[in-house]
Amino acid sequence: MHDQPTTESDYEWPACTACTRPLRQDELGRTSCRLCQDRADDALRQLPGPDGLYAQLATRLVPGRGGDSIVVTASRTAPLPLRLEPLNLMARGGVVTILQTWQTDWHEQLGWRHPRWAGGLQQQCDEAVKALRNNLEWAASRHPAFGDFTQEITSLVRQCERQITGERKERPIAVACPCGAVLRITVSTPGKRCGGCNTQYDRTEVLDLPLANRTAGPARMAA
Known part of the structure; x- marks a missing residue:
């Protein structure tokens, strides 16, 4: 029995x-689009x-009055209590560690030596950003997890901006997939895969997608 020839409809x-959008003709072969x-x-x-x-986070460590934070110069120690959100972003495990x-990971993918960093956290932040930007073309073209990288870095920037400007965290919205599953998103969500039917939006x-009906009975939740 001979295999059926592949038709145009079989090609995805x-x-x-x-962002899950179809790549343009001149982007074929890349992991992600140029946008x-x-x-x-x-x-x-x-x-x-x-x-x-990253540097501006240090000016938002002390709780202020009326929703604003007191600016603290880098030359003196901020008095307690400190705001934990910007402190966590500044400390190990925060911005610098993520970068x-x-x-x-990129060095390992490219077969390079493990990177080494010198100086304080600000200098290490600057060095890591420079290295990532220098290799961004390669990552967007070849790295299988570039979508995860983009999502994590843009989310990290939004977290920093919220701490600096005092903007509140985006409120999640519940929308309904035609399959009946409920997806929780925000206005900045770049895309979402339904856990119920596996549709990628x-x-x-x-x-x-329509808002989920709050008055209806319990709905299936999708991650």
């Missing part, structure tokens, strides 16, 4: 791993330097 057009590469680059550029988001974890499609 490659999609960007970050998502630019989005990741824009997020990275906001973090380093004396005026970057360095991705830099290490891009940003526009998931925001177009």
Whole structure:
């Protein structure tokens, strides 16, 4: 018995791993589209330097009155109590650790030596961002987890911005998939896969889904 020839309808057009939109003709063979590469680059550029988001976190360590935070200069120790959210982003395990974890992963993918960092956390942040941006074209073209990288870095930038501006965390929205599952998203969600029927929605499609009916009985929840 001979195998049936592959038809055009059997071919699934490659999609960007970050935003799930179909790749353009000149992007075929890449992991992610150039728009998502630019989005990741824009997020990275906001973090380093004396005026970057990471440095600005130090000015938001002390709770202020009326919702504002007291600015603390880097030359003196901030009095207690400190705000834990910006402190956690500044400390080990926060911004710098996330950047360095991705830099290490990329070095391993490329077969390079484990990266080494010098200086304080600000300097290490700047070095990691520079290295990631230098290799961003390769990552967007070849790294299988570039979508995860883009999502994590843009989320990290939003967390820093919220701490600096005092903006509240985005409120989750419950929307209903036609299969009956409920998806929880925010207005910034780049895309979502339904855990009920495995349908992948891009940003526009998931925001177009109807709101879940709160008055109805218990619905199936999708991650």
